[in-house]
Amino acid sequence: MSVAADHPAFLQHHFADPRQQHESAKLGMWLFLVTEILLFGGLFCAYAVYRAWYPEMFYNAHKALDVLMGGINTVVLITSSVTMALAIRSLQRDRRRPAVGLLLATLLLASVFLVIKYFEYSHKIHLGQLPGKYYHFTGVPGTNPHIFFSIYFMMTGLHGLHVLVGMGVIGWVMVRTARGAYSHVYYTPVELAGLYWHLVDMIWIFLFPLLYLIG
C-alpha cells in the first residue's frame, strides 16, 4: 500500500486526515454497539419481568441448563477476546504473521463456542425443552416453564447469531491482514472487529449468570 505523506490510499476523500477518519470510524462503532445493547435490552427486560412474575418456575427451570458447558463456553469466549486484543497489539507493532495466527485462534475459539452450544441445544431439543408451544418436557414443576425456555432460546439464539456474524467479520479482517492490508499506520477495521467481538463476549458474560447460575 502506498503511504504518501499527505494522502495515504486508505484515507477516504471526505476526511481531512487519517486521525479524523479513525476517530469517526471508532465513534460510529461505539454508537452501533449501543444499539446492540439496546436490542438485547428488550430481551433483558422481558427476562426481568417474567423472572419477577414466576420466580419459582425460573429457579426450577434454570436447573435444566448445563452449568459445566456454559462455564466452559464462558472461558472460551473470554480467551477469544484476549486473542483478539493481542492480534490488534501485534498489528500495532507491525507483526503481521502473529496477528494472523491470533485472529485464526479467535475464530477457532468462536467455533468451539458454537460446537458446545450445538450440543446444548440438541440435548434440549431431544428432551422437548423447547420454546413456547413446542415445549413438551414434564420435568420442571411450576406454571408456564415454557416461558423460561422461550427466553433462553431467544437470548442465546440472538447471541449465537452475533457470534456467527462476528466470525464472518473476523475471517474477513484475517484474510485482509494476511494480504498485508494493515500495518501500524492503519488497522482500523481490525480494531472495530475487536470492539464488536468484545461486546459479543460481554453479552455472554451477562447471559451466563442470569440464565445458568442465579438460583
Place this chain on the structure above:
Amino acid sequence: MDNQPPVHSYLREPSGLKSWLLTRDHKRIGVLYLIGIMTAFVIGGVLALMIRLELLRPGPTLFTPDTYNKIFTLHGAVMIFLFIIPSIPAALGNFVLPLLIGAKDVAFPRLNLASWYIYVVGTVVALYSIFAGAVDTGWTFYTPYSTQSTTTVTAMTLGAFILGFSSILTGLNFIVTVHKLRAPGMTWFRMPLMVWALYATAVIQILATPVLGITLVLLILERLFGIGIFDPAMGGDPVLYQHFFWFYSHPAVYIMILPGMGIISELISTFSRKTIFGYRFIAFSSVAIALLGFLVWGHHMFVSGQSELASMVFSALTFLVAIPSGIKIFNWLATMYKGQISFTTPMLYALSFLCTFTVGGLTGIFLGTLSVDVHLHDTYFVVAHFHYVMVGGTVMALLGGVHYWWPKMFGRMYSEFWGRIAAIIIFVGFNLTFFPQFVLGSQGMPRRYFDYIPEYHSLHATSTVGSWVMTIGFLIMAAYLIRSFSHGAIPGDNPWGSLSLEWTTTSPPPTENFAVTPQITHGPYDYDQMTAASTLARHGTGAR
C-alpha cells in the same frame, strides 16, 4: 439569458443511471430518499382518501368492515414507517446536513447508500404484505390480536423491522458527521439549528429503534413459534408488548417532529431577516425534547391496565415536554417580532406550522391529563391531535423545507405564485379535514370505526370535503414543482439572502459541496450584524 443550471453540479456529474444507483454522494442519496418518501406519501394519501370516502356518510359506503380495517392499518403503517419517519431526516437531512456544517459528505458514505437500499428492501417487503392480503391490526400491531390475526402481519412487521435498520444507520451516520466533520470554525454554537435538530433526532433514532426491532422480532416469533411472551393464554403479557412498542413509538413521534422544528428555525430566521431569538434555548430544547421523549411512553396506556401510580407518573412527565416545546414556539414568535417578514412559500408553510403545531401540542396536554384521557382515549380527538402534530407539524415543515431548499437541490425556482396558492389551499384543507375531528372525538366518536350514528354525519362530511381540498393543494404543488424542472427560473446561489453555509456554494452544489473547505467566522443567523447590501440585493432577485 442563460437558462441552464451550472454544468458542474452533483446532478450532472457523473451521469448515467448507474452513477445514481451506486452513488455515495449524500446529496444524491437525499434525492433518492425524496423520491422514495414521495412515492410512499402518494400511496398513503390515496389510502387516506379512501378512508375519508368511506366515512362520507353513515352506513357501508364503499368497503366491507374488513377491508376498511386493512385500509386504515395500511394508511398508518405506510405513512409512519415509509413516509414520515424517513421524510425529513433521511431525505432533506441527508441533503443539507453536510452542507450546513461545511463537510464534503457524511462520515460513512457507503453506509449511507446501504441505508437507502435497506429502506427500499423494507418498503418492498411492506408492499408485498399489502398485496399478499394486507394487515388489519392497526399500525401499532397490538397483541394479542396481532399474534392471532390471519392477515400478513409477519411480512408487515418484518418490513418495519428492516426499515428500522435504515433509520438507525442514518442516525448513526449523522451523529458521527456532526461530531467529527464540522468545517474549521464551525463550533457547536455556530451550527444552524437544523443541525441541532437532526442531531437530537439521531440520538432518538439510535436509542429507540433497536427496542422496536427486538419487539417486532418477538412478535414475529410469537406468530411463528408461539413463544408465549405476549400471549396471556400461555402466561405472557400483552401489556408488555405495549410498553415495548411505545418505548420506541413515543420517541418516534419526536423523530418525526424535531427535524421539522429545525427547518422552522431556519425558515423563520431567514424570512424575518433577524437573528434567531434564544439560539441556545432552541438548541438545548431539541436535546431536552429528545431525552424527555423517552420518559413518557406510558401515556399511551392510561386505560391498558397499568398501575395507577405508573399512569400518574407518566402523566406528570408528559407535561414536562410542553416546556421545551413552548420555548421553541415563543422563541420563533420573538424572532418574527419586528422582523422584515417576507411571505414566501416556505414562510407560509412555517406560519402554517406555528398554527397547527400549537393546536396539536395544546391538545396533547388534554390527552396527557390522566382524567381527561380516560374520556378521550381512542376517540377521534386522538386522531385529530396526532394529525395536527404529524401533518400540521411535520408535513408542513417538510413542505416548507422542500420549497426552501428546492433551488439549492435542483438549481431551479418554482412558481412563487402557485406555491403560495397551494400553501394556502393546503392549510385550509388541512384544518377543514382535522378540526371537525376534535369535535367528533369530544362527542364520543371512536377511532377506527367504519360506521357511525347519523348525528356525526355533518362533521364527517366536512372532514371528507376537507381531504379533497387538501388533495387539490397537493396536486397544484406537484404540477408546479414538476414544471420547475424544465421551466423554472435559474435562482442564483442564494435566492433567499440567507446567511447559513449551504447558500455560499453554487446551486446545485458541485459533488464535493464546496470549491474550497469553508472557514466559518460567524453564526448562521447574524442578520443584525450582517445587513450587508449584498445579501439584500440578492434577496430582491429571488422572492418575487
